Amino acid sequence: MRILEELRPKVFDDIAGQKHLLGTDSVFRKMAESGGFDSVILIGPPGTGKTTLAEIIGNYLQMPFVSLHAATAGASEIKQVMESAGTQGTMLVFVDELHRFNKSQQVLLLNLIDSGKAKLIGASTENPYHSLIHPLRSRSFVFELQRLNHEDFALMFAKACVYFKKRYNAVDVVISDEDFDRLVQASDGDGRRFYSLLELSAVGGKFVGDDLHLNVKQAAEHTASGRYNTDEHYNMLSAMIKSIRGTDPDSALLWAFSLLRSGMEPEAIFRRLLISASEDIGNAYPDAVTFAHAAYENFMAVGRPEGDIILAHVVTFLAGCPKSNRSYNSMWAVKKYLEENTPAVPEPLRTNGQGYMYPFDFGGFVKQEYGASEKVFYSPSDAGFESKIAERLKKLHLGVKDYGKSKSEK
Template sequence: MKILEALEPKTFDEVVGQEHLLDSRALFKNIVISGDFQSIILIGPPGIGKTTLARLIGRQHSMIFYRLHAANSGTADIKKIVEETKGYGKTSIVFIDEIHHFNKSQQNLLLNIIDDGYVKLIGASTENPFYNLIPPLRSRSLLFEMKKPKRDDFKKLFLRAIGWLKTEYNVEDVVFDDDLKDLLIDASNADVRKFYIMIDSLAKISKKVDNKLLISSEDITLLPFDITFNTDNYYHLLSAMIKSIRGSDPDAALLWALRLVKNGVDPKIIFRRLLISASEDIGNAVPTALSVVNAGYEAFEKVGMPEGEIILAHVITYLASIPKSNKSYLALKKCNEYLEKHNPLPPDHLKNNSKDYKYPFDYGDFVKQSYMPEKKVFYKPSKIGFEAKIYDRLIKLWGKEIYEEK
């Protein structure tokens, strides 16, 4: 859109909200000015200027700028850039959005062209991508976190946008309601791109009277944006999804999960919460649930969106429909509570090289002996799903009395 191009910062001094990176003493500012880096990784939510910073770095050193998105770019795209860069005879900047989507072979190719000096790499991600990068690329990369602009930062951006509207619509003034600025800031959810697009969209449906552009805050409801979705709603929807899984309602769980996706939440964030649910809420009632979710997570990363929604729906409806148990989760809590008040040490026969230890396989597969100074039961299996078999076995081995509810 014209407003995004017109208001994109042309110098580092025009960037707002990233003072921790652009202060004169900041490491980021200094390596950018000197050009003394091989690879930079920028982390931050959507719409806060990761691409803008990358462009400014290229402009700082008059470098040719290439932009790729890891979700829809491959090895051929990288090789093409390398060949073009060789022809130019100077270093270029390759900016890769959502760099954590690149597989190992693609990352190894990046590694080679970085070491050959053909390009400087700038990666961007909405989450910390380090655990997805191969070790050699990690060691060559400097990671910098970008912060969401503060409210005062958006007020500066608003004034810039109003100035642009005056020129774009050839009016002497832009008239707006007192609460318009705050409503737009709230609706943008700290996304600068969305903030500008909403302002431009409002201007397009506003009236021009007496060489003035009249913008009404009431018109925000006419915009094709979900202006009610904010951080609180994100946590409310995530909570509703997990509680629906815990309550064995697959329909409600799917509803809230897709509501999150439709509002721009990265499905991988949802998958990570599902991994927790598989242990916290299902546990040993269906021990394989964790493997199913993990497999779904890995499959989603290979497939991506929009088909990845099928995998997400598969995993969510599965978790919500199977037997539940929180007994292993409760065992964790009870054990932690015990350790807050006690500092136990292993019995002598369990210590290293002890001759008094009884090897269970010498007695079949089990022999009674103490494994802690005093017997404490943290884990009390339920009689649900597979965990019922665990319950029966432990009772057979240790006696029913210690597992009876008190």
């Protein structure tokens, strides 16, 4: 699309939206203009200016600029950047979809930053903090870009009109308020998509006298985005997990593949499945979390579309498993207890303590104090494999701890 290159912002003030970051007195603007950072991570939806912003920072600081995409770049590409870094002064390395880099690749980036020969700007459509190694997180400032709004698109449209008048030799560019609203809605906060739709509207438009009338309806109808807004993504994730929790594999499948269709990264879907395997299934089927992790690794190794078979496999498996949230509840119970108490380690359990009884000298179990002599944080259910755990704990701790009952039964 020619319009994307012709109207690509060249300086900070050209960027539509993001006033919270680009105001003249903003922390981000001052940091970017001074180069006072080692690593910056920009998170936000597509088409909000992450790549453009990185390029503008490189131009402003007059730094050599290298762009990598984490989905296609590997360790060899990072090493090539490391070898060339410093030959022309400090380099600015931009990594799109930063969260896709594995730990070893992140270590290479970290070494590059620590060498002082390069600064890093990472970009992601989701917060990548969960997937970053701690040393890289600690060196990084994170800033969030927001979806463009109606006012932002109005400013972009004014610039597009100047471009179209020159390109098509038109006296004016005409669009109705209804069509402009339709254009904004179809763009879904994505500036790149907005300009692309405008270009198609101009190509399919017609002249009435010397005025170019844009054909927005046709452009919008033939380029359905297939995307959902952020709230709807979260709603579908919630629906998928609640369907798994409710043991409804059909509904779980519906929402899992709706998420894929809407453009959500498979990693984000599998991350929620892994959480569900522990939170909702837990010890009712302990191998569920191992299965979900293996399915994720296999999906990434196979890729789409064949990997969709693996996604269907793990979703139906988790939905069909017996359910228990008792281990999940035990986490909150012990955290609450620790907010109000500071337990001391019993003498026999200390490193050089006296009086410890080795369970295997007593056939595998012996009653002694381990720190919560009467306290029950984990109360196993009678679901699936957890029923065996409940039976064993009840038998071993009879008369000391009241295992296997819900709070309402106590």
